[in-house]
Amino acid sequence: MKPSFHPADLRKTVVEMAFAGNAVHLGCAFSIIELLSRLYGRHLRYDETNPDDPMRDYLVLSKGHGVMAQYACLYELGWLDRKDIDNYFHDGSRLKGLSDAHVPGCEVTSGTLGHGLSVGVGLAMAAARKKTGQKCYAIIGDGEINEGPIWEAMLFAAHAKLDNLMIIVDANGFQAMGTTDEVMQLGDLCAKFSAFDFDVLPVDGHHLDAISAAIEALEAKKNGRPKALVAKTVKGKGVSYMENVNAWHYSRLTPDLYVQALREIEGAMA
Amino acid sequence: MRTAFSNALVEAATQDERVVLLTGDHGYALFDEFRKRCPGQYINAGIAEQNMVGVAAGLAKAGLRPIVYGLSAFIPVRVLEQIKIDVCYEKLPVVFTGDGAGLVYSTLGTSHQSFEDIACLRSVPHIEIMSPCDAHELTACMRMALRAEGPVYLRMGKADVGQVHASLPDLRRGQLVRVREGHHPVALIATGSMVKAACALGDELAASVWSAPWIKPLDTRQVAELAAGASAFVTFEEHSAAGGLGGAVLEALSETRPLPMLRVGIGERFSQTCGSYAHAMREHGLDLASVRERVLPFAARWKAS
Structure with missing residues (x-):
């Protein structure tokens, strides 16, 4: 049976592995928890027993910094095991701090930003050419949109009429050194996607049913236009002292903060 | 060579429907035949090379x-990072063709x-x-490239x-191909x-001449055997003398x-003037007369006794 991918469970795993590995990028992982919960729980088609099933839908995590959220999902699927979580960043372990295509369930090697979306476009294009019905969901960060290849990929996807591609923007409003407005203003993202011939919807990226409704509404239109979901999210969502505090792009958990984070997350489970 | 390239592309695409050709809006007349024969396998990815490599x-x-x-x-060169991360890390079978080198x-x-x-690619694993x-x-290289894993x-x-x-030469992966026999102690x-x-120059010196269709891998055993029968090598390439064929042979x-090796290639300079291909080759000392001026004195030091 499919796991539940309950957001609080996923956040708990992220906190546990971040503490085990003294790892950073918690804020980046927490903003995409609900998105991944719904993608893995409802929208992606895959074989639970085989991450490499050639007929799988593709989930491309182009914003590789959020990879702990994906690891948490892969752990629920049993594609990663408890040892991977408890030994995160330990010498000789297999999970890295950014998305890595050698990990079962990870499609791309990213974190060097602006790479994954193009690979996702290629995957969507191959599926369209072979008429397999496979879809590709590519999660990009709003900060990542600074990268030139993102715009190249958008132009190309629209030109190639890839309506089996959905770009999901994790619009948490922050990037490494500040807010997206401070660093490189993005303006109206929905308008930009529209101008690039995408079907686009904004959504509250932490509202599970709203996410599903938006994905379904976009996918209902088989019109040759690629899809974009602009998910308004909160960086660090789910732990009070991390929410919208950009230091949690880089900060590490102390034992006290770890206990507090677990307490808050477990409170959300109750 | 361009006709051979076009023919090889058409041959590849008609024999294997998985073959797709992506171009970054280059190769106007070059792909006429391909577009006519295999229109469904032709993708102009626009002037957007980084995306093109990711898509590939x-x-x-x-x-x-x-x-x-x-x-x-x-x-x-422009897409080195995409080649490294998106393609080589996963050992994906993508053939990159760099024209006008x-x-x-x-x-x-x-x-x-x-x-x-x-030089850029030599340090990237798996390519x-x-x-x-x-x-x-x-033609022979294209066939090998398309069969590569x-x-x-x-x-x-x-x-x-x-x-x-x-x-058509009989190529072996990584091996040099002898194109001139010779008894001079310096091999070219x-x-x-x-x-x-x-x-x-091989004709002038009665030296053996070897073509290197592969820079990487390079069959180091073959190169060592060749070295065992020679006093010195001269390498020639229309590429930087640093990090190219000469560097690969030296390292091997x-x-x-x-x-002792004389590496003929491009030095620490960019082109300073404009002109024909022959002019550019002269400017960089790669025309036959300039190369002869460097190679003959070097070869004379190991003149057959």
Whole structure:
């Protein structure tokens, strides 16, 4: 049976592995928890027993910094095991701090930003050419949109009429050194996607049913236009002292903060 | 050479429906035949090379066999990171073809001249580097490239310097091909467009001449055996003398049979003036007269006794 991918469970795993590995990028992982919960729980088609099933839908995590959220999902699927979580960043372990295509369930090697979306476009294009019905969901960060290849990929996807591609923007409003407005203003993202011939919807990226409704509404239109979901999210969502505090792009958990984070997350489970 | 390339593309695509050709809006007349014969396998990805390589990686991951065409100034140099991360890390079977390598675009200047491509790729794991010297070698290389399990970079330089081989050579992965017999103690090893010049000097010196269709891998045992029977090597390439064929041969021998080597290639300079291809080759000391001036005194030091 499919796991539940309950957001609080996923956040708990992220906190546990971040503490085990003294790892950073918690804020980046927490903003995409609900998105991944719904993608893995409802929208992606895959074989639970085989991450490499050639007929799988593709989930491309182009914003590789959020990879702990994906690891948490892969752990629920049993594609990663408890040892991977408890030994995160330990010498000789297999999970890295950014998305890595050698990990079962990870499609791309990213974190060097602006790479994954193009690979996702290629995957969507191959599926369209072979008429397999496979879809590709590519999660990009709003900060990542600074990268030139993102715009190249958008132009190309629209030109190639890839309506089996959905770009999901994790619009948490922050990037490494500040807010997206401070660093490189993005303006109206929905308008930009529209101008690039995408079907686009904004959504509250932490509202599970709203996410599903938006994905379904976009996918209902088989019109040759690629899809974009602009998910308004909160960086660090789910732990009070991390929410919208950009230091949690880089900060590490102390034992006290770890206990507090677990307490808050477990409170959300109750 | 361009006709051979076009023919090889058509042959590949008609024999294997998984083959798709991606171009970054380059190769106008070059792909006329391909577009006519295999329109469904032709993708103009626009002037957006970074995305093109990522897309090729995705296509290859899903089971297709992409051939990415560009000028060697862009493919691989501009997209080195995409080649490294998106393609080589996963050992995806993508064939990159870098056209106009070296000084071919003599009149367009530094942006289009390309003599660092081999050096850039040599340090990236899992990618093979091929550098055919004429149409026959190109055809043979293309066939090998399309059968490769992993990524390949195929470097194409000046197309019309003439034939080296009389027929399709029998290539072995990583091996040099002898194109002239000789008994001079100095052996000449050249790649791409410079094999013709090496042949001319080989004739003058009665030296053996070897073409290097592969820069990577390079059969180090073969190179060491060749070194065992020689007093010195001269390498020739229309590429930086640092990090190219000469560097690869030098490194191959460094632990087993270090040998004096003259590396003929492009030095620490960009082109300063505009002009014909012949002019650019002269400016960089790669025309036959300039090369002869360097090679003959070097070879004379090991004159057969």
